[in-house]
Amino acid sequence: MxxxxxxxxxxxxxxxxxxxxxxxxxxxxxxxxxxxxxxxxxxxxxxxxxxxxxxxxxxxxxxxxxxxxxxxxxxxxxxxxxxxxxxxxxxxxxxxxxxxxxxxxxxxxxxxxxxxxxxxxxxxxxxxxxxxxxxxxxxxxxxxxxxxxxxxxxxxxxxxxxxxxxxxxxxxxxxxxxxxxxxxxxxxxxxxxxxxxxxxxxxxxxxxxxxxxxxxDHSATTVLVRTPYVEEFSGALDAEGIAHERQKDEEGRDQIAVPDATSDDIGALAYSTGVLLTELTEKSASLEDAFFEMTQGSVQYRAAGAGADAGAKQEGR
The missing domain is CATH 3.40.50.300 (P-loop containing nucleotide triphosphate hydrolases)
Known part of the structure; x- marks a missing residue:
């Protein structure tokens, strides 16, 4: 050790x-x-x-x-x-x-x-x-x-x-x-x-x-839902006070993103309200997501670009 x-x-x-x-x-x-x-x-x-x-x-x-x-x-x-x-x-x-x-x-x-x-x-x-x-x-x-x-x-x-x-x-x-x-x-x-x-x-x-x-502990989980009944299921989420966002997936199809939720909970809600789901995916953040979330205040050198100061130094070891 x-x-x-x-x-x-x-x-x-x-x-x-x-x-x-x-x-x-x-x-x-x-x-x-x-x-x-x-x-x-x-x-x-x-x-x-x-x-x-x-x-x-x-x-x-x-x-x-x-x-x-x-x-x-x-x-x-x-x-x-x-x-x-x-x-x-x-x-x-x-x-x-x-x-x-x-x-x-x-x-x-x-x-x-x-x-x-x-x-x-x-x-x-x-x-x-x-x-x-x-x-x-x-x-x-x-x-x-x-x-x-x-x-x-x-x-x-x-x-x-x-x-x-x-x-x-x-x-x-x-x-x-x-x-x-x-x-x-x-x-x-x-x-x-x-x-x-x-x-x-x-x-x-x-x-x-x-x-x-x-x-x-240092990243979020999002549940992605696809259903032919977007309006109905969005209303069911509203009724339960569950925050969500309607969006398009990579193929342009309607889907609902539910942050900080589990697929078990969202699936149970769909079952209880009788809404057919064609996709129920729990998208967990990666180690990379968690790492950047945790260390963003500890980066010594940043390249100029999104979210960085234009005059920042080039990255070094």
Whole structure:
């Protein structure tokens, strides 16, 4: 388990991470979300001892990362897939890591096969595509068969098959009882991958919850109804004091949108009033909808456009 208490990182006049307290528990994939500049990468660097906290503590299994006797067997991290010597082959890169950490070199072939790089094991990493570089970084993180995985944007540059593979890998490792912390800007993918969420903004903790609870608590649900008897059913909704809106669907057909309702309640009303429904759909908001609703006040950089100041800065990491 990763345990952080009051974790803070100050750079001169900028507070990158501000009093974060959280636990990342084993057995589930925990998504680490936040707008650009929120402090995600800094937090991950502090977990593995690459940055020193200004104050607060963070431990892995009750120990500081720097005190771990065999760190790669405890923690596997992918924080920067580009940190590979370009003239070193994939296999040589992994053998160097294995030998310097007292790991069996036989593990190199195993992880190359696991991430799908066996056929290019002898090729120089400098010629790898972004997706291949990500796979090599994952191989390095898995080299010690670690109890804890910390992955920063692991699906960046991967094709759909690769993204699906990484999703399955993380879920399988968590199912084995490992601790998995992963950050990503692909919110639709995170909704399919993670069970728990840590959400931060401007360095502060915004939410520490399950994915489904985050979506439920920070977004709305709308019931969409189609019926040949729009007037009659609209009148039934009015009689019950249920707010609704008549609109057109994508095909130009009449429908009724009922916000903050459930399909059970609206279906029961239609049944009790004898109104035939040809469609009854409960449309729940996505993780993306909930994320933007929750973090809109914590975005550091905005592009000019709808709802943004024309003079805003370009988005940065």
């Amino acid at each position: 990763i345990h952080a208490v009051g974790l803070t990182k100050q750079y001169k006049n900028v507070t990158a991470v501000d009093d974060l307290t959280f636990d990342v528990k084993p057995g589930v994939v925990t998504g680490f979300l936040g707008p650009n500049g929120a402090g995600k990468s800094t937090t991950m660097r502090m977990i593995v001892g690459l940055d020193n906290p200004t104050s607060g503590t963070v431990t892995i299994g009750g120990e500081n990362y720097r005190d771990l006797k065999r760190p790669l067997e405890k923690v596997g991290a992918l924080l920067d897939a580009k940190s590979v010597h370009p003239n070193r082959s994939a296999a040589a890169h992994l053998r160097w890591i294995a030998q310097s950490n007292g790991l069996p070199t036989s593990r190199v072939d195993e992880v190359l096969g696991l991430v799908g790089l066996s056929d290019v094991a002898g090729k120089k990493a400098g010629g790898f595509s972004l997706g291949m570089g990500q796979r090599l970084g994952l191989a390095g993180a898995l080299l010690g068969d670690p109890e804890v995985l910390i992955l920063d944007e692991p699906v960046n540059g991967l094709d759909p098959e690769g993204i699906r593979w990484v999703r399955g890998l993380m879920q399988a490792l968590a199912a084995e009882g490992r601790t998995v912390l992963v950050s990503s800007h692909l919110l639709s993918e995170m909704a399919q991958t993670a069970e728990n969420l840590l959400v931060i903004g401007r360095g502060r903790l915004i939410a520490d919850t399950r994915v489904r609870d985050f979506i439920r």
